[in-house]
Amino acid sequence: MNDSIIAVIWTLTCAFLVIFMQAGFAMMETGFTRAKNAGHTMAMNMMVFVLGVLGYWICGYALQRGGEGFFLSGAASDASIIMIFLSQVVYLNIALTIPTGAMAERWTFKSFVVYVFFIAMFVYPLYASWVWGGGWLSQLGGNFGIGHGVLDYAGSSVVHMVGGVTGLAGAIVLGPRMGKYRANGTPTAIPGHHIPMAVVGCMVLFFGWFGFNAGPALADGGLRLGVIVVNTMLAGVAAAVAAMCYVWFMYGKPDLSLITNGLLGGLVAISASCAFVSPVGAIVTGLVAGVLCCTSVFFVERKLKVDDPVGAVSVHGVCGAWGMISLGLFADGTYGDGLNNIAGMVKGLFYGGGLQFVAQVIGVIVNFVFVLAVMYLFFKVLDRIVPLRVSEEVEFEGLDQNEVSVTAYPDFSITKTRR
Amino acid sequence: MKKIEAIIKPIKLDMVKDALNAIGIRGMTVSDVHGFGRQKGHVEIYHGAELDIAFLPKIKIEIAVSDIMADKVISTIREKAKTGNIGDGKIFVAKLDEAIRIRTSERGETAI
Numbered sequence: 418m419n420d421s422i423i424a425v426i427w428t429l430t431c432a433f434l435v436i437f438m439q440a441g442f443a444m445m446e447t448g449f450t451r452a453k454n455a456g457h458t459m460a461m462n463m464m465v466f467v468l469g470v471l472g473y474w475i476c477g478y479a480l481q482r483g484g485e486g487f488f489l490s491g492a493a494s495d496a497s498i499i500m501i502f503l504s505q506v507v508y509l510n511i512a513l514t515i516p517t518g519a520m521a522e523r524w525t526f527k528s529f530v531v532y533v534f535f536i537a538m539f540v541y542p543l544y545a546s547w548v549w550g551g552g553w554l555s556q557l558g559g560n561f562g563i564g565h566g567v568l569d570y571a572g573s574s575v576v577h578m579v580g581g582v583t584g585l586a587g588a589i590v591l592g593p594r595m596g597k598y599r600a601n602g603t604p605t606a607i608p609g610h611h612i613p614m615a616v617v618g619c620m621v622l623f624f625g626w627f628g629f630n631a632g633p634a635l636a637d638g639g640l641r642l643g644v645i646v647v648n649t650m651l652a653g654v655a656a657a658v659a660a661m662c663y664v665w666f667m668y669g670k671p672d673l674s675l676i677t678n679g680l681l682g683g684l685v686a687i688s689a690s691c692a693f694v695s696p697v698g699a700i701v702t703g704l705v706a707g708v709l710c711c712t713s714v715f716f717v718e719r720k721l722k723v724d725d726p727v728g729a730v731s732v733h734g735v736c737g738a739w740g741m742i743s744l745g746l747f748a749d750g751t752y753g754d755g756l757n758n759i760a761g762m763v764k765g766l767f768y769g770g771g772l773q774f775v776a777q778v779i780g781v782i783v784n785f786v787f788v789l790a791v792m793y794l795f796f797k798v799l800d801r802i803v804p805l806r807v808s809e810e811v812e813f814e815g816l817d818q819n820e821v822s823v824t825a826y827p828d829f830s831i832t833k834t835r836r
Numbered sequence: 837m838k839k840i841e842a843i844i845k846p847i848k849l850d851m852v853k854d855a856l857n858a859i860g861i862r863g864m865t866v867s868d869v870h871g872f873g874r875q876k877g878h879v880e881i882y883h884g885a886e887l888d889i890a891f892l893p894k895i896k897i898e899i900a901v902s903d904i905m906a907d908k909v910i911s912t913i914r915e916k917a918k919t920g921n922i923g924d925g926k927i928f929v930a931k932l933d934e935a936i937r938i939r940t941s942e943r944g945e946t947a948i
Binding site for chain 1: 884
């Protein structure tokens with residue numbers, strides 16, 4: 418076999434692993450929500466993939482690649498490059514499925530369908546084109562001399578921040594679930610109904626993440642493959658340990674739900690920097706991500722008073738931003754020659770490359786402002802046309818039968834008294 | 837006849853049942869119930885937020901007994917269900933007007 422065939426097979430193998438992450442998200446989100454909404458949460462996780470692929474096929478892919486390939490026609494359908502569509506669409510779908518966690522248990526399915534098409538066709542492709550498609554953020558180095566421009570190896574910002582910030586916008590517009598905040602404004606816990614399923618979901622995501630981060634590794638010869646997978650592993654475990662210790666110290670017990678959040682936060686963070694940092698850099702990235710994830714969960718819930726049932730805003734939004742910045746801090750100058758057409762290795766702030774840090778911060782700010790503004794406005798406008806929130810009765814009864822015509826657990830009586 | 841209703845800690849059910857069997861009680865009805873007493877439940881932490889456990893899980897035992905057995909049953913439950921800590925539960929005793937065995941239509945104490 419020649420090298421290009423090996424590259425195709427590797428890229429597709431990783432893409433298939435990333436497809437399996439959809440199962441991880443479905444299990445995690447459904448496990449962390451209540452039994453009466455399990456069918457609805459599963460339905461969103463399944464259909465976000467289905468509808469997202471279609472929207473990306475119509476025009477998202479073309480927008481990301483600078484305007485060629487609408488409906489995968491023309492040059493984009495060439496047998497030698499058509500597989501790029503598959504390797505890209507799986508990243509899109511991770512971004513799309515993140516907000517279904519932050520907006521779970523109260524979102525009408527009608528407006529959900531409109532949301533998927535909108536973000537898959539326009540919002541995700543635009544930001545992705547700015548960073549991955551040769552757009553202005555990637556050219557900050559060439560045009561303004563700011564390091565190598567914004568770098569995001571596997572998608573801390575392109576995928577995870579887009580999803581996390583969209584989830585934040587959606588959760589703000591939707592408002593908290595009934596009973597989430599007491600009359601005096603303090604939050605109460607609404608426990609998920611199937612923690613073992615959520616933990617298996619986390620493990621599935623951990624597994625799939627190796628495809629997520631290592632997928633692009635053969636594009637430049639594959640020499641960094643080992644670094645990428647080891648860094649991914651290290652950051653994930655460091656974040657889980659950090660989250661465990663932090664919660665243990667704060668509340669006297671290592672809260673399993675926050676440990677799973679922390680682990681994923683570490684994986685989100687290392688996605689941007691996995692090819693650029695040393696193992697020590699990966700560990701530090703993970704440790705910070707684990708603590709950051711927990712403190713962010715508390716901040717979002719207590720200070721912002723935004724109800725995010727699964728912690729998606731903190732895991733993907735906040736840790737995604739941290740991942741971008743960690744690249745700007747810990748890139749150790751052993752990789753990145755020629756990226757975005759800039760000669761020389763990528764160096765972070767701690768290795769004498771302050772400008773790369775600036776580029777990463779610009780990427781984070783642009784992502785946050787652009788995605789939050791566009792998605793907040795979109796949800797506000799959509800709410801006028803297709804109401805975002807289910808009625809109080811439906812929310813109390815559960816969204817399953819009312820929204821998606823199934824009851825996830827018909828043989829069990831689901832308690833209506835909270836205890 | 838008396839109807840004895842005891843709300844006890846779930847962990848004590850087996851001991852209470854065995855002790856009541858040993859003194860000759862031949863039937864009881866048991867339910868999973870939830871409730872609170874003077875402590876009004878307690879608070880746990882889940883995902884960093886306070887989780888109000890307003891209704892604690894308890895076991896409710898219902899037994900119909902003859903008047904002469906009542907005191908013995910009450911003292912047995914009291915002895916076996918006691919831990920000495922908060923939340924041990926309560927025993928309620930009420931007068932029972934009638935008991936009927938559906939299969940044979942026997943009435944009164946012979947139906948218990």
